Amino acid sequence: MTRLLVIEDNERLAMLIADGLGSRGYRSDIARCLADADIALTVATFDAIVLDLGLPDGDGLHWLRARQLSGEPPALILTARGGLEDRVNGLDAGADDYLVKPFSIEELAARLRALLRRPGRRAEPVLKVGSIRYDTASRTASAIDRPLDLARREADLLELLLRRAGQVVRRQTIEEALYCFDEAVTPNALEAIVSRLRRKLDEGGADNQLHTVRGVGYLLRDGGTD
Amino acid sequence: MTQPNSILGRLTRSLTIVAVVGALLLLLFIGIEYRISFAELSDEAALRIVIHELTEHVIIPMLLLAIPMAVVGRWAIRRAVEPLGRAAQKIDAAGGEARGVRIESESLPLETQPFARAVNALLTRVDDAAALHEAFAADIAHELRTPLTLLSLELDRLEGAQAAQLRLDVAAMRRLIDQLMLLAQIDAEQAAHLPPAPVDLIEVAGDVVAQLAPAALANGQTIELCGEGQNVILGRRETVAAALRNLIENALRVTQQGVPVVVRADEPGELAVRDGGDGLSPERLDVLVQRLRRADHASTSGAGLGLAIVARIMAAHGGRLITDPDQRELRLIFPST
Missing domain, CATH: 1.10.287 (Helix Hairpins)
Structure with missing residues (x-):
């Protein structure tokens, strides 16, 4: 079971978050202040941190900036400040994602799923979105439990899209990840890889999961809410 | 005094008084200097001399002095109050916001x-x-x-x-x-x-579309972006993005499933959002933009203050929000750099 540390001083809010995430397969410990959080982090290991910024004993961003040097669990910030500057500051301070209040439990759960799929840290070796599974260790993929035969770049692309499932991955980001900087990328090369991957996913039964956002990039999503 | 006081009017009056008083004083001075008595004035030859003397020593010098003084005075005052007019224009032009x-x-x-x-x-x-x-x-x-x-x-x-x-x-x-x-x-x-910074409209539009596309897809809608390379304006990235986000959210609300919402960044200094609605008339856009000023916050369409805020962002950039009902487009026009 995924274990979370929820750092939130509003008792009811903390309870509602823990409760809502509990029914989605997360176990949450609640810290009411940064001092409690420090203690919790020394006595237990967590898969991710949910951090409210306005806390009684200090600013969450400063705390995060001070802690993030060592291998900490990924952090998601809950902020009441909507401005983009605050979000940028949050991400600079070492947060992995942010969510602006008010939010729904579904949004929070989706962000946490995306956070835990990211490479490095404590990410799970097997990525799952809808009926697609991808084992990052053996680099093998399957759709509805049938193995998919993917070329190297198709597998790279699938892993990238799976790690950011539910989000649009920009073309440029994909090209940078798939090709070395000295490789010449023809404009249609990426389209060709995407269409081959899409055909294989469709044939495997994972249809309507890979979407094109024309002019921007690509997006892999679960048929449902993710 | 009911009439507003004009500085030019005062100057003219003052100069007239100076000229008249000066002329009388000169007249007196000349009278004493030349010992002209009133008796001599009946003699025609003497009178001619007196008139000649007066013209030469009083009227011509007075005119030579008074006319240039009036002209230069007017000019100096005009120039002096000109900055006041400019300052007033500046305050007027700034508008209400x-x-x-x-x-x-x-x-x-x-x-x-x-x-x-x-x-x-x-x-x-x-x-x-x-x-x-x-x-x-x-x-x-x-x-x-x-x-x-x-x-x-x-x-x-x-x-x-x-x-x-x-x-x-x-x-x-x-x-x-x-x-x-x-x-x-x-x-x-x-x-x-x-100070405004360079903002690439294509890059901003890509970001905003990427943010909004997942929720739109979940709702069975698609957003497309047209535009390649760079399209740079001077402005503030964050509020430009907010303006575009507002337009796209509005477009998604009036567009049925299956019809793409198209964001165009392919014209220099311009962002356009095409929706599947009926097109917004300039009159209707005006009404929606005015909402902020009239403090009319009631919303039935869910559009809220959106377009009023977009118009305000564009005004802050020295640009405009316009509608093209035939193309079913709303456009953000930024001033050319």
């Missing part, structure tokens, strides 16, 4: 500077009052976020059609709060006099 308008008192004549300083002090007080007012709105918006989060999370525990409707209501409130905070931000940026 602009902040940080001040008269440059250094360019004004010394005599009018106390007045200019008083006007500037007044403008500062007006700005402060407006800033306070908006900071208050932003504070309230901020404070509402936590109770609204609680409400939203409680609603997540409920099921059924009523809960779904309440969730939509919470979403509408959230939009309103976001818009209030955005307004506060536009004003803060304007007050801070940040």
